[in-house]
Amino acid sequence: MLTLQHIAYLHSNKDLLFDNINLTINRHDKVALIGNNGTGKSTLLKLMAGVVQPSHGSIKVDATPYYVPQLFGQFNNLNVAQALRVDDKLRALREILDGNVTEDNLALLNDDWTIEERCYEALSYWQLNGLDLTQPMQTLSGGQKTKVFLAGIAIHQPDIVLLDEPSNHLDVAGRQALYDFIESSAATLVVVSHDRKLLNLLDQVYELSRRGIAVYGGNYDFYVAQKTIESHALSQDIHSREKALRKAREIERETAERKQKLDARGKKKQEKAGVSRIMMNTLRNSAENSTSRLKSVHTEKIGAISEELSELRKELPDTDKLRFGFDNSALHRGKILFSATDINFGYADQFLWSEALRFQLTSGERIALKGLNGSGKTTLIKIILGELESSQGTVYRADNKSVYIDQDYSLIDNALTVHQQAQRFNVSALQEHEIKIRLNRFLFTKDDWDKSCVALSGGEKMRLMLCCLTIGQQSPDIIVLDEPTNNLDIQSVDILTAAINEYQGTLIVVAHDESFLEEINTGRTITLV
Incomplete structure (x- = not known):
């Protein structure tokens, strides 16, 4: 025990x-x-x-x-x-x-x-x-x-x-x-x-x-x-509190308007009746005190409901707060981005793969790249991205924009702050307020903007990486994810899954996490031996 x-x-x-x-x-x-x-x-x-x-x-x-x-x-x-x-x-x-x-x-x-x-x-x-x-x-x-x-x-x-x-x-x-x-x-x-x-x-x-x-x-x-049951109940509670808050504000406004009309009507009657100036001042002060007390009651009630609503919203999963904004307009589904004809990599007669590889990648595909450690997955990725050339065979690469995201999110510069990292991807010259809106969308509040990237967790680096991708002018044609879930908690994996499922370009994923591969709907597998 x-x-x-x-x-x-x-x-x-x-x-x-x-x-x-x-x-x-x-x-x-x-x-x-x-x-x-x-x-x-x-x-x-x-x-x-x-x-x-x-x-x-x-x-x-x-x-x-x-x-x-x-x-x-x-x-x-x-x-x-x-x-x-x-x-x-x-x-x-x-x-x-x-x-x-x-x-x-x-x-x-x-x-x-x-x-x-x-x-x-x-x-x-x-x-x-x-x-x-x-x-x-x-x-x-x-x-x-x-x-x-x-x-x-x-x-x-x-x-x-x-x-x-x-x-x-x-x-x-x-x-x-x-x-x-x-x-x-x-x-x-x-x-x-x-x-x-x-x-x-x-x-x-x-x-x-x-x-x-x-x-x-x-x-x-x-x-x-x-958790789904709890989340549904939480959503119902939030909806109920939002409705109660709107009702309380409406009642406050109606009560204030009614009180204002009654006070104006009473003042006219008093003037017609010839009430003395001293008495008029006394009655006006009494009306003002009454209005103040009434307003205080409504303010206290609205404040209590707002506080309850704020606490309930804190319980929402981060995936419910995130808003993605990939611009997929430049992607052309079905376009051939890469093709390999009988390629292999190595020196002399020592080749990496037991059989030469022949395949092509088209826009919009989702591919799982599998193989034991040492089977050459990283080498093949470098060939696809144009960082290496094959030792034999021929390749075709269409002009494309690609992003390689490893498990350590190395595209994040640890020497920068969160805000500086976002600005580095601001190739379309977005306004300052728009950058901050994007950071907030990915759960980086004002308190996080000056935080050093080196202090970010795996999940935070992943969110910042996704944020940076949406700041760019267009979605990349190819995203390569290399063991993307290794340093993430479950909620961060859910966030990554939701983002990837909004992406319409070509996806190549190196992962041993079968559940993740299923959830992002990989259509075919390339296995290296």
Whole structure:
């Protein structure tokens, strides 16, 4: 069992990340921990793992958790065995087999005579055949590093496993191995992920937000269904409050007009009746005080309704607030943008692809580009974009405007502010106020305009990138997305999906996220082998 009681966490600058978090995860539970970027999912997982300590509250676990982090740079100075924390055991085993049977070595080994065999079996399960335990971690790719730590689960056999975005960087085979593990594992699992297929293999969804933890007793599809119901109810509440606000303002206006007419009528009667000047002043002051009190009552009521409406609107998903504005007028559906005839890439007789490639791209197509790591996906993209020439065969490229968007959103210049980045794409000389309108449309308010791009999250960089594309004069003919969902939370993936589905040009997507590929309606697949 894993229990968190009244947990609070403050950043080093004393900013509060979350407060009063309470949750209980029972043995054998399989839990998805989701939430927007910045809500503290990874930090909460680190708290469960004991990597960081809470600012307040207590955490109780009945077993030592095994933690697979999202980032692995801190392990680059270690080898595989050291990163897996089995180097001492392996050294003790080798010394014992060499005849150095000491009490220290026996204590370190702790009768774990199969440790080396288990390590290689575990690495093999994660398609890391031939990987040496002494190999430096810094020589491995992101996907290989993830697989090394996933292999550690079988090696250590923990009762509690904590996974932070485990499907990031994994190819199709790696993801399938992960899904099989999730389904078959008897361990208690807590998983932070935006991979919808993975999330649907888990039994419960815990949503972390600024309001705390909300628990949904089902998989991700169940969660989405419940959120749809909640969203509909929220929309109804907002509509009701908007109607009440309009009614309150109408009543305020009608009451003021009626009071004004009554006061004017009363004044005329008093003048006809010859009421003294002193009495007239007294009556006028009384009328003014009455009007002031009446106005105060209406102002208070309107203010209360407005505040309620404002709070309700804060609960709207960001996808409901965003407004896209791609200008697709220059796109010509069906136009041939690129064709390849028997192309390959390499040197001498060493070619990258087992068979030469023959295909064409037409305007408006949506293509998934697939292949294992090292199959040449990036090379083919560079050939399509004209950054490389094929070693054999012929290509045709129509004059076109293309944009390549990688998972790190490298088109965003970290040295610029949000507003400066937007201005860099202002090739059509939009007015200053129009740039700010576009930034607001993509949820960058006045408080964000001077923020440095280096401080933006993956989701924020993605929104800024989309904003920059709409600031340009025309939509690009081709957009290439290279693993676009890797650094995004679920809501950011939804925003990206909505934007891409409005785009009418040619789309080439390198992604292992099958759910994302389905939602953006990729029509065909090019698979490299």
